Amino acid sequence: MHLSTGILKSSLPAFIFFLLIQTSIAQNRPGAAFSPTDSIKVETLLSQMTLDEKVGQLSLFASGWEVTGPAMNTRYKQLIRDGKVGAILNASTPDYVKKLQKMAVEESRLKIPLLFGYDVIHGYRTIFPIPLGQAASWDLDAIEKADRIAAGEASAEGICWTFAPMVDISRDPRWGRVSEGAGEDPFLGSRIAEARVRGFQGTGYEDGRHILACAKHFAAYGDPMAGRDYNVVDISPASLYEYYLPPYKACVDAGVATVMTSFNEINGMPSTCNSWLLTDLLRKEWGFNGFVVTDWTSINELVEHGVAEDLKSAAELSLNAGVDMDMMGSTFLDYLPGLVKENKVKISDIDRAVRYILRAKIQVGLFDDPYRFCNQQREQSEIMTKESLEFARKLVSESCVLLKNDNRTLPVPQRVRTLAVIGPLGDAKKEMLGNWNAAGDWKNCITLLEGIRNKCKGSVNVSFEKGCNINDKDLSGIEAAVKLAQKADYVILALGESGEMSGEAASRSDIDLPGVQNQLADAVINSGKPTAVVLFNGRPLSISHLEAIAPAILETWFGGTQAGNGITDVLFGDVNPSGKITMSFPRNTGQIPVFYSRKNTGRPFKSDQPDEKYVSRYLDCPVTPLYPFGFGLSYTNFSYSGIKALVKGNEITVSASVTNTGERDGEEIVQLYIQDKVGSITRPLKELKGFKKLLIRKGQTVQVTFTLSADDLSFYHPDLKKYWEPGEFNAFVGGSSATVISATFRL
Numbered sequence: 001m002h003l004s005t006g007i008l009k010s011s012l013p014a015f016i017f018f019l020l021i022q023t024s025i026a027q028n029r030p031g032a033a034f035s036p037t038d039s040i041k042v043e044t045l046l047s048q049m050t051l052d053e054k055v056g057q058l059s060l061f062a063s064g065w066e067v068t069g070p071a072m073n074t075r076y077k078q079l080i081r082d083g084k085v086g087a088i089l090n091a092s093t094p095d096y097v098k099k100l101q102k103m104a105v106e107e108s109r110l111k112i113p114l115l116f117g118y119d120v121i122h123g124y125r126t127i128f129p130i131p132l133g134q135a136a137s138w139d140l141d142a143i144e145k146a147d148r149i150a151a152g153e154a155s156a157e158g159i160c161w162t163f164a165p166m167v168d169i170s171r172d173p174r175w176g177r178v179s180e181g182a183g184e185d186p187f188l189g190s191r192i193a194e195a196r197v198r199g200f201q202g203t204g205y206e207d208g209r210h211i212l213a214c215a216k217h218f219a220a221y222g223d224p225m226a227g228r229d230y231n232v233v234d235i236s237p238a239s240l241y242e243y244y245l246p247p248y249k250a251c252v253d254a255g256v257a258t259v260m261t262s263f264n265e266i267n268g269m270p271s272t273c274n275s276w277l278l279t280d281l282l283r284k285e286w287g288f289n290g291f292v293v294t295d296w297t298s299i300n301e302l303v304e305h306g307v308a309e310d311l312k313s314a315a316e317l318s319l320n321a322g323v324d325m326d327m328m329g330s331t332f333l334d335y336l337p338g339l340v341k342e343n344k345v346k347i348s349d350i351d352r353a354v355r356y357i358l359r360a361k362i363q364v365g366l367f368d369d370p371y372r373f374c375n376q377q378r379e380q381s382e383i384m385t386k387e388s389l390e391f392a393r394k395l396v397s398e399s400c401v402l403l404k405n406d407n408r409t410l411p412v413p414q415r416v417r418t419l420a421v422i423g424p425l426g427d428a429k430k431e432m433l434g435n436w437n438a439a440g441d442w443k444n445c446i447t448l449l450e451g452i453r454n455k456c457k458g459s460v461n462v463s464f465e466k467g468c469n470i471n472d473k474d475l476s477g478i479e480a481a482v483k484l485a486q487k488a489d490y491v492i493l494a495l496g497e498s499g500e501m502s503g504e505a506a507s508r509s510d511i512d513l514p515g516v517q518n519q520l521a522d523a524v525i526n527s528g529k530p531t532a533v534v535l536f537n538g539r540p541l542s543i544s545h546l547e548a549i550a551p552a553i554l555e556t557w558f559g560g561t562q563a564g565n566g567i568t569d570v571l572f573g574d575v576n577p578s579g580k581i582t583m584s585f586p587r588n589t590g591q592i593p594v595f596y597s598r599k600n601t602g603r604p605f606k607s608d609q610p611d612e613k614y615v616s617r618y619l620d621c622p623v624t625p626l627y628p629f630g631f632g633l634s635y636t637n638f639s640y641s642g643i644k645a646l647v648k649g650n651e652i653t654v655s656a657s658v659t660n661t662g663e664r665d666g667e668e669i670v671q672l673y674i675q676d677k678v679g680s681i682t683r684p685l686k687e688l689k690g691f692k693k694l695l696i697r698k699g700q701t702v703q704v705t706f707t708l709s710a711d712d713l714s715f716y717h718p719d720l721k722k723y724w725e726p727g728e729f730n731a732f733v734g735g736s737s738a739t740v741i742s743a744t745f746r747l
């Protein structure tokens with residue numbers, strides 16, 4: 001029997017201990033309230049802890065890296081032995097994690113095991129498309145499966161906690177972290193958030209292959225002013241409730257084990273010391289019963305925000321607001337004991353935080369076996385398996401979005417014998433992982449060129465020219481690229497951003513193609529050869545110029561380990577693209593924020609009166625985005641007809657027919673939008689309320705039916721009460737948010 005369970009045993013009657021062991025894991029379903037057995041265990045430990053040991057549990061420190069491999073700072077090692085660390089981040093591999101865990105469970109007084117956290121954002125070793133790309137698949141089962149595989153791999157290497165999913169809604173593609181989220185829509189964002197929590201946590205941790213998830217960054221981190229990372233958020237309470245909060249709430253309802261506070265302030269109050277957010281809303285209103293961790297040093301940053309005069313008062317504000325664990329700041333460890341003595345922090349509030357953290361450790365099974373996630377055998381046999389790689393390849397092709405396809409430029413015609421792959425992203429192994437690539441190794445990635453060569457093997461002559469770099473002013477490679485294009489039957493032009501141009505601290509004020517890539521595109525496309533552009537990027541780009549000149553554009557995001565193979569499957573028609581963007585692509589940066597669920601205004605622009613001056617419009621650009629939310633083409637065509645909306649009591653049924661009018665089978669993401677025509681406050685022109693992804697055979701017509709309840713039409717009012725208002729509604733069904741077929745109903 002393990003030492004830490006030994007501690008519990010020695011202080012409890014034998015029969016209770018037996019009961020605890022029998023029931024501990026089974027009762028610990030994600031999101032469940034404290035079970036009696038959890039409570040006995042937690043209280044037993046709590047009663048033995050000194051104040052220093054308690055604040056130690058509230059402290060999270062990062063492991064570092066040296067040339068020789070992973071390494072732990074000497075101070076942190078001593079803190080672990082002293083029982084003053086609750087969790088470690090960025091430590092991985094069974095041996096290394098075991099080594100650190102051993103310090104805690106064999107050398108510290110109370111032998112409380114450590115949690116090991118890691119940013120498993122889109123895969124662990126098998127890297128899947130970036131989350132914004134996965135979202136474009138609208139395939140909740142696939143998204144859940146990707147996180148299940150990621151949890152399986154991470155848990156074999158010592159990790160029992162991920163800092164994911166990131167569920168920040170954002171309407172601003174300048175913000176680099178849109179790559180980590182699901183896009184602009186709260187309804188879709190919430191469904192994806194739930195799927196991701198299920199993927200990581202499963203229905204429990206018994207199998208040792210699921211890990212604690214963390215909904216982040218709470219809250220509204222996705223709405224920074226001017227799209228600049230970490231910038232202030234100034235938002236009306238009704239918009240906060242309606243657009244930004246739903247995905248976090250969905251995670252809580254799905255039983256997420258932890259929540260991370262965001263770096264930003266909301267209306268003057270930084271999240272990390274916002275007691276309304278962390279206690280009134282999260283705990284009391286939503287009933288969250290996991291633990292709240294800060295983002296990296298965000299307690300310390302309260303001093304920079306200007307709400308705390310020093311680190312000590314920052315620690316006081318955060319703990320009292322409802323934070324349970326301090327990530328990397330050391331403020332809880334350094335100041336909470338003193339603050340308790342000065343009566344500025346109550347011991348009962350510290351106990352609150354300790355309880356939540358100990359409970360998470362019990363839930364994930366660390367008290368039963370602190371080494372259960374260090375499994376060399378699983379590391380050998382369950383990481384980057386053939387099945388995982390095949391699935392990753394499939395998810396890459398599901399994430400691709402065909403943005404333009406004039407004259408059926410794609411798929412690459414079978415008659416093509418010489419193919420030129422051109423562009424700075426054509427053979428860019430290091431970029432394929434995108435940002436946040438966990439333990440993924442770029443050397444394992446398949447580039448676009450490699451994917452195409454794997455496919456063509458001798459039947460097509462494939463050559464490559466880079467043409468230019470991703471982001472500099474050097475034009476010298478363009479001539480060679482044009483020469484290669486002239487000799488080829490067909491050109492694939494790989495353009496976009498580097499992986500590091502999105503993600504944290506990677507906002508851009510101009511989101512067109514960087515460097516001289518537009519010049520490269522002009523020159524290559526001018527060669528007159530059929531050209532398909534393949535885009536790699538971590539955000540929507542403003543590619544109006546490219547859209548005007550390129551015959552075909554395939555958006556592929558950053559696909560991860562299997563990027564090149566999955567994209568090639570789409571380019572050559574082995575997979576018919578079905579992805580739809582989940583964030584609008586602006587025509588230029590000045591249009592941002594541009595999103596589908598906009599309001600009409602009192603002076604809307606009307607396309608049948610294009611010259612009307614005194615309307616809400618630009619002089620130099622249309623009001624619509626370049627590509628709207630929900631948009632994506634297929635190699636076949638779908639037509640919509642026969643929309644009907646029927647009301648029976650409080651239930652609304654909306655149905656429509658969708659016909660595959662083209663020559664190939666294809667999957668279509670059928671979307672339902674609603675408009676509340678007259679409200680006591682203004683309502684958006686369209687709001688997504690449902691979607692279905694369907695395989696429709698060529699020539700086939702399917703009837704699609706959505707059922708809504710009146711409650712689905714509720715919205716937040718200025719008093720923050722949510723209810724629906726009777727009246728007339730429009731229902732729209734189609735293949736994007738720009739769909740126009742509609743039916744009216746009254747409720």
Ligand code: BGC
Nearest residue numbers: 089119163216217295296504
């Ligand atoms: C990020 C978080 C991340 C944390 C730990 C922070 O800088 O904002 O998303 O989980 O670092 O790596």
